[in-house]
Amino acid sequence: MITIINYNAGNIKSIQNMLKRIGAKSCISGDAKEIEQAEKLILPGVGHFDYGMRNLQESSLIDVLNKKVLLDKTTLLGICLGAQLLGNRSEEGVEAGLGWIDMDVVKFDENKLPKNLKIPHMSWNEIMIKKQSNLLEGLTNESRFYFVHSYRLKCNNENDILATTNSGYEFTSAVEKENIFGVQFHPEKSHKYGMRLLENFVNV
């Protein structure tokens, strides 16, 4: 059973729809006791970094998540804002992130982008796979995913970079550190590519 963390900051239903489609059992919960029992976790998220962190704090989920992920080594996948929250901090706000992966979240540098590329980066785009991972099994550099974001992941440790994407310039689009995965794009909205990624997550 996969537990999708409900902290009022994500498009949870789409993730559940796709998990159902691939035959994976899932539940949605914002309750610390239930999350404590989870076999696997998905941290979704859409919106402002501080809004996401504050919602996690207000839902009293940070302690249980720290325990699950850092001590119990439960596999977790962060999606979009959920991936950004795995880092130390974000230029978008002032709140500290979960700090599980040594990375910062920075704004796209508009000066480095061609004029016709707008922020948010709202587009389908390919990934460039940087290391072998169970999460990306069967996916290639031709695999396309749907992105919508204005801030991007910036890893301090190159070993944590799982994939990059080029939109004007190259940025980190997926990260992996031990039992923790994060993807900037939306697998739940990325057709067969996203389906494969979520299937891989189910089978990790």
Next chain:
Amino acid sequence: MRRIRIIPVLTLQNEKLVKTIRFKNPTYIGDPINAVKIFNEKEVDEIVILDITATKEKREPNYAKIEEIASEAFMPFAYGGGITNIHQIEKLFKLGIEKMVLNSILETNMDLVKEAAKIFGSQSIVASIDVKKNVFGKEQAYKISGSTKINLPLVEYIKQIEDAGAGELLINSIDRDGTYQGYDLELIKQVSSSVHIPIIACGGAASIDSFLPAIQHGASAIAAGSMFVYTGSTRGILINYPKQEDLVSKVYKQL
């Protein structure tokens, strides 16, 4: 290579898919869920579903149907039709809709855009503007499925919408709707040079060859109706979408 989103726009009337010409004569196409399933297989970039009679009939979005459609949509899904307040938007998000398309409410309640953008982010708010030329050839915005004229001049209107915090503008040419005459390039140019937010061009697409000029005139994304539900201008019903390799060679690599 820069990818542009290519978006089928499906219009709904009484839970059935229909297609109009110049916003008139809705013709039955089929079942929306079937269409979405086919569009999944075709790996479409995104999908827009508009309930074109909700506002006219003064009713709420048809949540049950929308939920059913959303459960089959494994691509970004935008919904429009009958949205008038923030509670509806919240409810639609919970059903699995990523983007809200606002149209008829904009003229009287621009604050809804502000409020929704603040809570859900600008990226999830699409302002849809239907445009028709008057007898002097001047472009005018319309609401309620093209039936009611908006009093403000077009450019002023879209600037207000941008200021309110909409993430994108879906610009639909009523004159070109269902006509296969190609996009109204002048309109796209005029609108995209007036605002900074992305423009989704809609109305008039005949084939994949219609896309490039629209993008070159300032569209950030491309939408079409007839071309994705008919085989061609003879209008035999066939849900279709260009092949990825054709989009790459004929559109993305030409940019």
